[in-house]
Amino acid sequence: IIITPDEFKSVSEAAREDGRAPDEIRPLKIEAGILERADGSSYLELGGNKILVAVYGPREAQIKKLQRPDRAVIRCRYNMAPFSVEERKRPGPDRRSVEISKITAEALRPALILEKFPRSVIDVFIEVLEAEGGTRCAGITAASVALADAGMPMKDMVVACAAGKVNGKIVLDLSEEEDKRGEADMPVAILPRNKEITLLQSDGNLTQEEFEEALDLAIKGCLKINKVQKEALKRKYGE
Numbered sequence: 001i002i003i004t005p006d007e008f009k010s011v012s013e014a015a016r017e018d019g020r021a022p023d024e025i026r027p028l029k030i031e032a033g034i035l036e037r038a039d040g041s042s043y044l045e046l047g048g049n050k051i052l053v054a055v056y057g058p059r060e061a062q063i064k065k066l067q068r069p070d071r072a073v074i075r076c077r078y079n080m081a082p083f084s085v086e087e088r089k090r091p092g093p094d095r096r097s098v099e100i101s102k103i104t105a106e107a108l109r110p111a112l113i114l115e116k117f118p119r120s121v122i123d124v125f126i127e128v129l130e131a132e133g134g135t136r137c138a139g140i141t142a143a144s145v146a147l148a149d150a151g152m153p154m155k156d157m158v159v160a161c162a163a164g165k166v167n168g169k170i171v172l173d174l175s176e177e178e179d180k181r182g183e184a185d186m187p188v189a190i191l192p193r194n195k196e197i198t199l200l201q202s203d204g205n206l207t208q209e210e211f212e213e214a215l216d217l218a219i220k221g222c223l224k225i226n227k228v229q230k231e232a233l234k235r236k237y238g239e
């Protein structure tokens, strides 16, 4: 194929490596309630990410130290399968997974009506089967569906999406390749109804204008993803 320099310029300016527009998320699929034994569950695919979430509870906290007299406690475990990345990942927690587990619980907590279940615990297990960039956001999005599937009373869903900067451009939902090559990656989680932000991280440098553009774009991405969350729950439970 021969393309002229002008054509090359317009293609390279418009498109990302995988051909997406700057404000386009990767193909997304969410299913609710796919595990029999868990109280709630979900399965999510976003581009090359494949993530399974299981929720248990609310149930009485066995460990007394964990109990709160006035509310339930949410615990999250984010885990990457050894076969989820190019080179085999050493099984077990590491610094990254401990951090992601913590920020995931913090991102989900504001949506949950925890006061209804004193002395209880809610466990959220996020298993990354295949990873291709943006797994913390995809995990939060999937966990919210699994919590709803478990019948957990919630003020709203929680939905997450990253925006970032690649080749000087603000783009939505970075792939692993874009995350590696790019200048910045900014995961955001919100409660879609009032747009309360429950997670905001940033890896890389953005000017204030770029930050504002990225935040707007991430919120737009979240709202798109929220529609897919709702569709997944509708398919399982009807209107």
Ligand code: ADP
Residues within 6 Å of the ligand: 085, 086, 087, 089, 096, 131, 132, 133, 134, 135, 136, 137, 176, 179
């Ligand atoms: P996130 O998945 O939320 O974007 P990071 O920015 O830390 O989190 O990771 C970006 C991507 O790098 C991951 O989605 C995954 O595809 C890849 N990755 C993370 N940890 C490893 C690892 N131990 N080995 C290989 N690839 C990894």
